[in-house]
Amino acid sequence: MNTTESMMRLTTQRQIILEELSKVKTHPTASELYDMVRKRLPRIGLGTVYRNLELMAENGMILKLEVGGTQKRFDASTHTHYHIRCSNCGRVDDIDTPVLENLVKEAAASSSYKVLGHHVEFTGICPACQKGKKAGKSFH
Amino acid sequence: MNTTESMMRLTTQRQIILEELSKVKTHPTASELYDMVRKRLPRIGLGTVYRNLELMAENGMILKLEVGGTQKRFDASTHTHYHIRCSNCGRVDDIDTPVLENLVKEAAASSSYKVLGHHVEFTGICPACQKGKKAGKSFH
DNA sequence: CTGCATGCAAACCGTTTGCATCCCC
DNA sequence: GGGGATGCAAACGGTTTGCATGCAG
Numbered sequence: 001m002n003t004t005e006s007m008m009r010l011t012t013q014r015q016i017i018l019e020e021l022s023k024v025k026t027h028p029t030a031s032e033l034y035d036m037v038r039k040r041l042p043r044i045g046l047g048t049v050y051r052n053l054e055l056m057a058e059n060g061m062i063l064k065l066e067v068g069g070t071q072k073r074f075d076a077s078t079h080t081h082y083h084i085r086c087s088n089c090g091r092v093d094d095i096d097t098p099v100l101e102n103l104v105k106e107a108a109a110s111s112s113y114k115v116l117g118h119h120v121e122f123t124g125i126c127p128a129c130q131k132g133k134k135a136g137k138s139f140h
Numbered sequence: 141m142n143t144t145e146s147m148m149r150l151t152t153q154r155q156i157i158l159e160e161l162s163k164v165k166t167h168p169t170a171s172e173l174y175d176m177v178r179k180r181l182p183r184i185g186l187g188t189v190y191r192n193l194e195l196m197a198e199n200g201m202i203l204k205l206e207v208g209g210t211q212k213r214f215d216a217s218t219h220t221h222y223h224i225r226c227s228n229c230g231r232v233d234d235i236d237t238p239v240l241e242n243l244v245k246e247a248a249a250s251s252s253y254k255v256l257g258h259h260v261e262f263t264g265i266c267p268a269c270q271k272g273k274k275a276g277k278s279f280h
Numbered sequence: 281c282t283g284c285a286t287g288c289a290a291a292c293c294g295t296t297t298g299c300a301t302c303c304c305c
Numbered sequence: 306g307g308g309g310a311t312g313c314a315a316a317c318g319g320t321t322t323g324c325a326t327g328c329a330g
Contacts, residue, residue, distance in 0.1 A: 188311055
């Protein structure tokens with residue numbers, strides 16, 4: 001619940017996970033990240049990757065994407081922005097539709113929840129899948 | 141991919157699942173629905189519930205919600221509307237913010253995807269959890 | 281030395297699937 | 306009688322967790 005505050009140690013593993021995540025503009029799943037990190041730290045465990053992603057997300061260093069699909073995805077850019085997910089292959093990209101600043105206020109007015117945030121997710125078919133490359137296992 | 145078309149048989153199980161789902165305005169998970177249905181059909185299997193929810197979603201009879209959280213949730217009302225999810229207990233409610241009709245067009249303009257749909261999900265704290273009843277296992 | 285972080289493997293949980301049986305047409 | 310639907314249980318995939326060891330402060 002605290003941001004950047006509980007200054008955790010920046011271990012080699014943590015640092016490299018963060019570096020690898022920052023390198024890409026895709027929004028890798030934990031195991032994709034695991035594969036990337038393993039090239040530099042061959043003995044790292046999947047559990048460590050999960051633990052650290054969770055930790056960094058809690059501390060606001062990265063974003064755990066609240067998107068559909070079966071796997072969680074992570075994002076090194078923490079400013080609010082929206083995403084589009086390919087309903088064929090599951091890939092997630094940024095979309096630069098302007099952020100709807102007043103949506104949260106509107107929502108707060110019409111709900112008994114304490115509204116904290118929002119996210120917009122588009123679904124569609126990515127360029128690769130449009131070209132008939134139905135390669136990806138079809139997510140939903 | 142077909143809507144209402146492949147007219148599947150309306151078995152007792154399917155009918156009751158649909159009835160129970162229609163009864164509630166919460167957005168039950170498969171196993172919550174399983175519990176509800178089991179009161180009327182004690183011998184029904186979880187697999188049957190999953191199979192039929194999937195089928196009915198494909199045929200457009202119900203909605204499989206593309207929301208965050210660990211479990212999928214289902215909704216008997218198929219018109220486009222947005223949701224708010226309690227980040228403490230995971231519960232999902234409708235929110236009656238007006239649907240943003242032109243968002244998809246905007247998105248299509250700024251993306252190389254073929255944009256098909258969108259969904260807005262708010263996060264917040266539900267009334268029950270605000271009252272200190274931190275009962276629910278904290279989802280994220 | 282002390283405790284947090286790691287690697288490893290087993291446990292977990294939600295969902296899917298294979299299969300024998302059942303039931304409707 | 307035949308084909309889809311069901312109940313059951315095992316398999317699966319992603320994530321979490323327990324535990325012994327390692328390493329930094």
